Amino acid sequence: MHSEHCVSSHLRLNIEEYDRIIRTYIPRYEESRGVQLELLAAANIPARARIVDLGGGTGSLAEAILERFPSSSVLVRDIDPEILALARTRLARFAHRVELSHGSFMDPLPAADAVLCAFALHHIPALERKAEAYQRIRNALRPGGVFLNTDAVSGPFWPSLREEWAVFMAGQGFTLEQAYGNLDSWAAEDTYFSVHQELTAMTQGGFESPECFWRHGPIAILGARV
Ligand SMILES: C[S@@+](CC[C@H](N)C(=O)[O-])C[C@H]1O[C@@H](n2cnc3c(N)ncnc32)[C@H](O)[C@@H]1O
Numbered sequence: 001m002h003s004e005h006c007v008s009s010h011l012r013l014n015i016e017e018y019d020r021i022i023r024t025y026i027p028r029y030e031e032s033r034g035v036q037l038e039l040l041a042a043a044n045i046p047a048r049a050r051i052v053d054l055g056g057g058t059g060s061l062a063e064a065i066l067e068r069f070p071s072s073s074v075l076v077r078d079i080d081p082e083i084l085a086l087a088r089t090r091l092a093r094f095a096h097r098v099e100l101s102h103g104s105f106m107d108p109l110p111a112a113d114a115v116l117c118a119f120a121l122h123h124i125p126a127l128e129r130k131a132e133a134y135q136r137i138r139n140a141l142r143p144g145g146v147f148l149n150t151d152a153v154s155g156p157f158w159p160s161l162r163e164e165w166a167v168f169m170a171g172q173g174f175t176l177e178q179a180y181g182n183l184d185s186w187a188a189e190d191t192y193f194s195v196h197q198e199l200t201a202m203t204q205g206g207f208e209s210p211e212c213f214w215r216h217g218p219i220a221i222l223g224a225r226v
Helices: 002-025 029-042 060-068 081-097 127-140 158-170 176-186 195-204
Strands: 050-054 073-078 098-102 112-118 141-152 211-216 219-225
Touching: 002 029, 002 060, 002 081, 029 060, 029 112, 029 141, 029 211, 029 219, 050 060, 060 073, 060 081, 060 112, 073 081, 081 098, 112 127, 127 141, 127 195, 158 176, 195 211, 195 219
Parallel strands: 050 073, 050 112, 073 098, 112 141
Antiparallel strands: 141 219, 211 219
C-alpha cells in the first residue's frame, strides 16, 4: 500500500513536470488548448460523445475534455506504455469515462464522435503515412463528427517561424542557443508540414472539406467536420 502510494506520488510529480516543461517548449500551448476545446464545443456533438485523444501522452488534453464535457468518454491512445501509465494516474478520477489504449496512429480506431490530437502527429515523418493516419481517423468518425488536430506547421516562411519559436523559448528561461538546439534535436524525430500539405493529406485520407481553424506562427489547429 505504502509503495503504491509512493509510485503514485512519483508519477504525479512527473505529470506536473511534463505539464510545466511542455508550456516552455510550445508557443501558445495553453491558448491552443482553449481554442481546440471551443471548437469541440461548437461542433455540437452528442452530450454522451465518444472522443479519441490520439497520441494522448500523459492525458492532459483528455483531462481537459473530460472536465469540460462531463457526460463524454475519452479513449486515450498512445504508443508509449510508460506515458500511458502517467495518463492512467492523471485520469483515475474519471473512472469508467476513460479508456487507455496502447497502439499506434496507424491502428484502426473505434467509432467516435470526435478525434482530437495535440502535438503528436508530427511524429509521422512522411505525408503518405499521414494520409493513411487521416484515413483511419476519417473512418472512425460518425456522421456529424469532428477532427481537431493541434500541431506545429512549417511552410514557405519556416525560417522566420523557427526564429519566432526559438525566441519564444528564449523567453521561457532557455538561452537562444539552447532554444535552437532544442529545435535541432527535435528535428531528428519531428516533421512539420505546411498547412497546404496537411490539408491535401487530409483530403487524400477521405476528408471532404479540411480546414485550418486557427493559426499563430508555427502552431495551428487543422481538421474537419464530417
Ligand atoms: C509531444 S507528446 C504530446 C502528448 C499530448 N498530446 C500533449 O499534448 O501533451 C507526443 C505523443 O505522441 C506519442 N506518439 C508518438 N508516436 C506515436 C505513434 N506512432 N502512435 C501513437 N502515439 C505516438 C508519444 O508517445 C507522445 O506521448
